[in-house]
Amino acid sequence: MGAERIETIEGRALPMRGEDIDTDRIMPARFLRSITFEGLETHVFEDDRLAASRSGDVHPFDKPEYEGASILIVNRNFGSGSSREHAPQGLRRRGIRAIIGESFAEIFFGNSLMIGLACVTAAQGDVERLMAQVEHDPGVVLHLDLEAGACESRGLKVPVSMPAHVRDALIAGAWDTTGLLLDRYEAVTATAAKLPYLSGF
């Protein structure tokens, strides 16, 4: 549908440790107070980043060595909670083009696909290996190949996976669904015609 074909993603990575990181943390609700998605990139993890700096710490998103990273590495159940697309939008607009994680919350995963942000899963041990490698050498470049289902980075190759339909949609550039859904509208009308509640029972 004219969407970009996404087959491989290459770039430096940003490891972001923690389980159950919810969308309220990725994008606090006050930044939903806008009628566009513009500028969301500046607010990603804003409260966590502030909390970190107050306690004399540096949040991964503020570490200079990860600046310009395009692949985010996360742990279990990333993106739980709210359906706000503002969360993946903020990450995408900040330059994140793929996320490698142990697992994702469903709505977040779907929302990411809708904007061409590839989320792939990897085994816990492999995520740990990747994180450790990047933490040790933030300059390392990851090469994520969706078709091959692998992520390669200097001497390390880990299998990654995503549901077949998601992978196919990204590779074919068919992740922008509206066109697909409108494609055969007569079939939609036919389905609607069968529904008792649309015809007074």
Add this chain to the structure above:
Amino acid sequence: MGQTLLQKVWDLHTVRTLPTGQTQLFIGLHLIHEVTTPQAFDALREHGWRVARPDRTFATVDHIVPTRQRQRPFLDVMAEDMIASLERNCRDFGIPLYDIGDDRQGIVHVIGPELGLTQPGLTIACGDSHTSTHGAFGAVAFGVGTSQVRDVLASQCLALEPLKVRRIRVTGQLPRGVYAKDVILTIIQRLGVAGGNGYAYEYAGDTIERMSMDERMTICNMSIEGGARAGYVNPDETTFTYLEGRPFAPQGDAFERAKAWWRSIASDRDAVYDDDVAIRAKDLTPVVTWGVNPGQSIAIDGAVPAPAGADRQSTSDALTYMGLQAGQPIAGMKVDVAFIGSCTNGRLSDLREAARIVRGRHVAPHVKALVVPGSAAVRKAAEREGLDRTFREAGFEWREAGCSMCLGMNPDKLEGNQVCAASSNRNFKGRQGSPTGRTLLMSPAMVAAAALAGEVTDVRTLADPAPAGVA
């Protein structure tokens, strides 16, 4: 082989299998609000698309609306902007809008059922994760993001992957002082916040069957907090009685025909489930969350856990954020704010139950307590019963309908690291508007008790405790 409600509704609404392998699913009802739609309407304009079924699309305002001062233009410029944008979009695309000042305005998940829009057998979408609420009627209801809102607006369809079904059977009599909220918090605690990934939850068993529609909505509402995108209860006489006479429910003969169809879409007796879980009602107690996700909860007479096992890091992180010590009893934790409201527990029966507890008593002097009805209709009905007076006399603020302090998008927010006893559904860090604010989720009755005592309190210890199974 029998089928589940989910399978039946799914099959009936399947338009076709997309080249991507996903199902193109027709959406019977699309509910929209001010926060997750502006960018979707922009996309429609950009492509020159119209709204496919404005007759199956309904709008209201809930998230950003102030609950105190309703004069237009709002003092909050951004709120004014977002609501004006929804008004323009609804006007341009011919969508009915239940706006500020309309008797039908309210939290989207409260007004859908109230108006009779939410019915058994429908597929429902809304750009809000708590759309699972509508499953209480035997609908299959999904929370979606803004790009999917755009899809539904343009095509009345979604591209989805099929869901598995986990039946959760709750059986037996709930002990007194234990509510629907405690049931669902317990389920989430046991199955985990990601336990429902890939599943729809079917809530069954005699405990659920005896529940009112309000209680079933509380249960289904929080399915998403357990990772399940949808949750439902099979429709029965309770469902039909609730719907009869509602503005958008079928009337007269059509209602009788509708009932027959609604019965037919319930799960068959011999339906096969992908998973089955049993919960015994008599073991349940009032529950309070101690952490930063809805799965981190304990019984009111329990102690805060110590970091251990796989959850070591997240437990210790949550304890630090909440300012709690491992092993500390949760009862007695001081609260600064008490919030009764939200799409989980902002309906009339919730307010009645809370009012019953606070009647003739007074909020502790250091507590800021507020009641925010889930809809204008709930507010009006409560006022007819004098509940507003009861709450005001007890020292609660009585507000206009909206999401209010459930999330930090409107003027109702926590300040600093205040602790809030809340009847809402999320205790995430910063959820209630202050980046260091702390939320304790519990039933509305327990919030009322906490407001009176000024600390987390077992509602069962108050005189005249709740009979089992109310609210």
